[in-house]
Amino acid sequence: MNEIQFIDSVAELQDLCQKMKSEPWLAIDTEFLREKTYYPKFCLLQIATLEWVACVDPIALEGHLDELFSIINDPAIIKVLHSCRQDVEIFYQLSGKLPAPVYDTQIVAPLLGFQENTGYAMLVSGFLNINLSKIHTRTDWSQRPLSAEQVQYAADDVIYLAQIYQMMQQKLQALGRQDWLKEDFEQLMNEELYDIPPENAWLKIRGKNKLTGKQLAIVQVLAEWREQVAKKDNRPKNWILRDELILDMAKLQPDNLQSLSEIRGMNDGFVRRSGKQICQLIVKAKDLPGLKLKSKGSNKKTQQQEAVLDILTGVVRLRADENSLNPVILATRKELEQLILDDQDSPLLHGWRYSMVGQELQELLLGKVSVSIDKQSLSLQAIE
Structure with a gap:
């Protein structure tokens, strides 16, 4: 097994970047935290080929990652990931670019007989007959120092990914399906997947399908406000205002602090801080044209x-x-x-x-x- 390089100095990173530039593809994974933030906190980057593996410490190297991201964003290098959206979101957030082209092994898996949305552990088991440990699933990757066991656990995510990528490519080629996934991978490079316009944030709220058009207009305005505040303060959206409260406000349409505070589950501190603005937004939204959800067709068929x-x-x-x-x-x-x-x-x-x-x-x-x-x-x- 190749020795894991732990990269936490500028000189080591420069050497790694030189090595990465000559590779046609790279197996990549990230470790991050976002329980208390809107944006993911980048804690570790794992990179591997069949010949080498490295773990980069972005916390120690903060402010020195430009060359690394320029290589990750190089269109001549295929980036191999599993269930890549959260990883790509980090790269987009920090570099302002999407790391095309990508190869997502989770998207490939169904073409090779696996179930939809196959997890990484299942792929490793299916291809390599190895059962991955789950001991560090809940690790706080922002803490330092990381133990050798934690580094190995993180590195395994790309060591096996590199091997699986080669096996997948061989199987796809044998089946004549190597070009079938081009459009699927290209769709992953849609910026709106990683930076939702605030005015479209309402589309992600569950339960809205039972509301009227006028109520949906209120949901849109409140969800847009919440998205903007969450980005500005870098806090989880539901810490600011939960989805169910947005739906309740759309139904009850409070226009003063008293009626707002009477909504079940409404936080008094939120009413004091933002209540006046919320009531103003609701009053404004009531005058907007009603919205329509995309029709899913009648449930009753002939x-x-x-x-x-x-x-x-x-x-x-x-x-x-x-x-x-x-x-x-x-x-x-x-x-x-x-x-x-x-x-x-x-x-x-x-x-x-x-x-x-x-x-x-x-x-x-x-x-x-x-x-x-x-x-x-x-x-x-x-x-x-």
């Missing part, structure tokens, strides 16, 4: 629609069996409903699912393909 869904489900089962996949990973019934509604958010219209079955289902719905059935099999033929 027998004809159910029959169409059954046929699409049969095609999905056929293609899943041909590719040794669980049909649910390829497409759920709800996703097939989205496809019938021509919902562009349907995963069947993007990435590897489109290549495997989505395009074919689209053509079937447009009458460009027909279904043929005998007693033992189902097949599709293009209509001349």
Whole structure:
């Protein structure tokens, strides 16, 4: 096993950067904390290839990471991560850039027979027959010094990731699927995934689907205010104002401190600090046009629609069996409903699912393909 380099001096970092520049790909992971902050606190960076592994201490090297980030953001180097969004968020927050191109092993896993959203430990077990320890799952990575055991635990996340990446690439190539994930990876480089515009923060609040259009306008205004305050003060959003209180205020629409303070669960300190501004925002929002949520279609379907869904489900089962996949990973019934509604958010219209079955289902719905059935099999033929 390669010795783990622990990088906590500028000279060591410069040497590491020179080594990184010549690599075609890097396995990367981060350790961070965000329980008490809006932005994640960057505590450790793990980097590996098949030949070497290093752990970089960004706390000790604060103010000296520009060259490191320039390499991480180099478009000539593939960054291999697992469930990469939080890692990418840190890089975007600190460097202002997205580290394209990325290769997310969690996105690759379903194409190779694993379940959706497969965890890293399951991948390590499945590919390498190694069971990872969970002893340091709750470690406070901001504390120093880190023990040798903690460093090894962190380094394992990239040591095995580098090996899994090579194995995945070989399997994808053997299956002829090496290019199927290009769009999926490109979608991870959407800035709005990592820096939500405050005016769109309301879309993340659960339970809003039961509100009226006017109430949704209030939710939008309050969620935007909360997002701005959370960023400014670097505090978790729910420390400032919980989602359920935003929903309650949208329903009750308090316009004075007394009525605001009577809402169940409302903190007296919050009312004193921000109550007047909140009431003003609610009054203002009541005059705004009502908002509409994207329609998900009627839950009640005709027998004809159910029959169409059954046929699409049969095609999905056929293609899943041909590719040794669980049909649910390829497409759920709800996703097939989205496809019938021509919902562009349907995963069947993007990435590897489109290549495997989505395009074919689209053509079937447009009458460009027909279904043929005998007693033992189902097949599709293009209509001349």
